[in-house]
Amino acid sequence: MKKSIVVFALFFIASLSVFAQKSTPYVDYKGHIHYEKKLIGSLSSKGGFDQSGKPVTKVDGSGNIVDMNGKKLGKAPKSNTFVYYFNEKPENYTIGKQSHNGMCEVKNAKGQTVMLLHQNYKAQAACAVHCLYENKCMPINMEHKQ
Template identity: 40%
Template sequence: MKKNQFIFLLAFLFFAIGNVYSQNYKQPIPSIDAQGKVTDAKGKHIGWVTSDGIIKDAAGVKIAHIDDKGNAVDATGKNLGKASKNGTYLYHVKSGASDSLTVSVPMNGICEVKDKNGKTVLLLHENYKQYGACAMHCLQMKSEHKDMKMK
């Protein structure tokens, strides 16, 4: 009987220690996968971005798009910001100031989007490098029911 308990204890410890090391120790970061699915830091699906710059919410409703000049335009036609060719996104905030998100060079097909302080705020597939930062910003603002300053 004691031998069975000892074996059970060893097996339990083996699996418990294995699970501790397999946990994700990093801070969760929003992401955009290769199909354009946008998920927030909690892993919740919040929208889509297409390779031609159309941004949709989780229900598939178009909320914004990137026009041929690189402007992020909402569904009413108002300018929300500028998506540069290198993926940098200049956006307007309610206070009237502008801020930006910069996109790194792809490593293994994944780009990092960083804020002005250098903190990684988004991981995105290289297919969406040009529109990813813009899409994430628009979808987060919509999901938080926040207003953006319109130009």
């Protein structure tokens, strides 16, 4: 009897941790940015948009990611790496190789996966990271979650 109670308790605790896990944000093949089954923004070749379609970021002629006021937010990827500026501090990210479904893992400097990104939107990766920060939905283990 005691053994079955212990097994049940362990199973119950394990199931709680599974339900508590957050999903990984992702950008699908259409450029839609999703987090926890909600559309939080979108990307196009012109930049990033909020969920209502209002422009938020763009890629300028020099490969900088800028907001609509011209503030530099990051750099477009070169050799599958890019920079995003969080409170004026540069953060480096790496875009992994695409899987069979066209998705790539985007990892921070610590090697943590922060989002999945469809290969069609690699040039706008910093725009997607900006959307995650602005919507306060970077994965919970990221150091800059507010």
